[in-house]
Amino acid sequence: MSVRQALLGLLAGGARHGYELRAAYEGRLVPQGRLNIGQVYTTLERLERDGLVQHERVVGTDGHGRDRKVYALTPEGHAELHTWLAEPSPVRLDLRNEVFLKIVLARRIEGVDARGVVDRERRAAFERLHEVTQARARAEDASLEDDLLLDLAALRLQAFLKWLDHCEEKLS
Amino acid sequence: MRQAKGAAVDVVGLTKVFGEGETRVEALRGIDMTIAPGEFVAVMGASGSGKSTLLHVIGGLEPPTDGDVRIDGRSLRELNDDELTVLRRRRIGFVFQAFNLLQVLTAAENVALPLVIDGVAESEAHARARAALDRVALADRSAHLPGELSGGEQQRVAIARAVVTNPVLLLVDEPTGNLDSRTGEKVMALLRSLADDHGQTVLMVTHDAGDAAMADRLARLRDGVVADEQSLPAGRDAHELLGEDLS
Numbered sequence: 001m002s003v004r005q006a007l008l009g010l011l012a013g014g015a016r017h018g019y020e021l022r023a024a025y026e027g028r029l030v031p032q033g034r035l036n037i038g039q040v041y042t043t044l045e046r047l048e049r050d051g052l053v054q055h056e057r058v059v060g061t062d063g064h065g066r067d068r069k070v071y072a073l074t075p076e077g078h079a080e081l082h083t084w085l086a087e088p089s090p091v092r093l094d095l096r097n098e099v100f101l102k103i104v105l106a107r108r109i110e111g112v113d114a115r116g117v118v119d120r121e122r123r124a125a126f127e128r129l130h131e132v133t134q135a136r137a138r139a140e141d142a143s144l145e146d147d148l149l150l151d152l153a154a155l156r157l158q159a160f161l162k163w164l165d166h167c168e169e170k171l172s
Numbered sequence: 173m174r175q176a177k178g179a180a181v182d183v184v185g186l187t188k189v190f191g192e193g194e195t196r197v198e199a200l201r202g203i204d205m206t207i208a209p210g211e212f213v214a215v216m217g218a219s220g221s222g223k224s225t226l227l228h229v230i231g232g233l234e235p236p237t238d239g240d241v242r243i244d245g246r247s248l249r250e251l252n253d254d255e256l257t258v259l260r261r262r263r264i265g266f267v268f269q270a271f272n273l274l275q276v277l278t279a280a281e282n283v284a285l286p287l288v289i290d291g292v293a294e295s296e297a298h299a300r301a302r303a304a305l306d307r308v309a310l311a312d313r314s315a316h317l318p319g320e321l322s323g324g325e326q327q328r329v330a331i332a333r334a335v336v337t338n339p340v341l342l343l344v345d346e347p348t349g350n351l352d353s354r355t356g357e358k359v360m361a362l363l364r365s366l367a368d369d370h371g372q373t374v375l376m377v378t379h380d381a382g383d384a385a386m387a388d389r390l391a392r393l394r395d396g397v398v399a400d401e402q403s404l405p406a407g408r409d410a411h412e413l414l415g416e417d418l419s
Contacts, residue, residue, distance in 0.1 A: 031414040031415060032414070032415070119400060122400075123400070123402050126381070126384070126385055126390060126402065126404060127402075127404055127405060129381060129382065129385035130385045130386070130387075130404035130405070131408060131413060132385075132413065133360075133382060133385045133386050134364075134386070134406075135408065135409055135410040135413050136357070136410070137357070137360070137361040137364055137386065138409065138410070139409070139410035142410050146410055146411070146414055149414055150410060150413075150414070153413075154382060157381075157385075158381045158382050161381040162381070165218075
């Protein structure tokens with residue numbers, strides 16, 4: 001997940017200062033994302049160095065009478081953001097999978113049943129899918145963002161469960 | 173014979189064999205299963221695992237070869253054909269993949285049908301049908317013919333028809349098989365709410381992991397036996413789930 005592009009995207013909605021950007025990033029954009037304020041300012045400084053944002057000092061607005069830097073996109077920043085939006089992201093196959101590792105090793109190690117590994121992983125995945133589907137069914141007032149993320153979680157888990165079925169078939 | 177006290181459904185040593193000699197197929201090879209009142213159980217398994225046969229035998233649509241099924245304490249083996257018909261009509265609700273609505277009857281008439289056949293006075297049957305349609309949020313479609321309804325609406329009418337008799341058990345066979353995924357989810361949410369809000373006992377057969385995950389308990393059938401069984405713990409809300417650090 002690119003913090004850089006996320007901040008550019010947030011600034012497209014209007015000028016903001018660092019703490020606002022962090023709150024918007026963590027709150028809606030990247031639900032599991034944790035961003036410390038140092039990262040926000042480091043990224044903003046790089047963006048400024050690259051001419052993509054610029055800041056304005058607003059006198060005495062931080063609640064303690066101190067000045068605050070408010071950042072805004074430059075035309076170059078807008079252009080970079082739109083280029084990023086227009087290009088497909090790299091499609092990662094995401095094949096570093098711990099369960100795959102367990103299955104492969106279980107087959108090699110005497111006294112370990114690979115199908116037992118599949119069964120246990122399936123149970124665990126079903127518990128997670130139960131949580132997600134229940135949360136979706138209950139979250140009638142969920143924001144579109146939350147709804148889409150729950151869809152992503154549910155469909156990934158279903159694909160993983162299907163893969164476990166394939167593993168079971170091919171191991172027997 | 174073992175019998176679970178107060179169970180909605182109690183299946184003991186159930187076997188079902190089709191055919192003889194070379195065509196002999198053991199569809200069920202000793203199933204034990206107890207379902208508590210208000211419980212929502214999903215049965216999963218590959219095609220040929222016996223899951224549809226299990227549903228048919230529990231619903232009294234097929235006689236068992238051996239073993240027994242008790243619905244609300246009543247043994248299916250001890251019932252004659254007429255008694256079995258009455259049990260199916262009053263105590264068990266069926267929901268099928270293909271909805272199975274009568275095309276010439278309105279939604280309300282379809283829902284009232286099990287009551288009308290059972291001799292319930294027409295005015296009462298229609299009042300209860302309206303209440304059942306209300307439960308599936310289709311009160312405003314009661315005068316529509318099935319052909320005028322979407323697939324999801326037709327399945328909801330079928331669910332209303334299945335619960336209009338206040339059955340002990342709702343048997344559900346691949347309920348989302350003919351629906352797109354969004355509509356299917358709404359049907360599943362409806363089944364879930366029947367269990368949660370009305371204490372409806374549900375036994376559902378499915379090959380869809382997403383549907384199965386809506387249940388309280390999951391039984392996996394393989395070659396006619398329950399190969400694995402698991403309870404699915406109560407979940408957390410969306411906010412908590414999405415805020416969790418998964419890295």
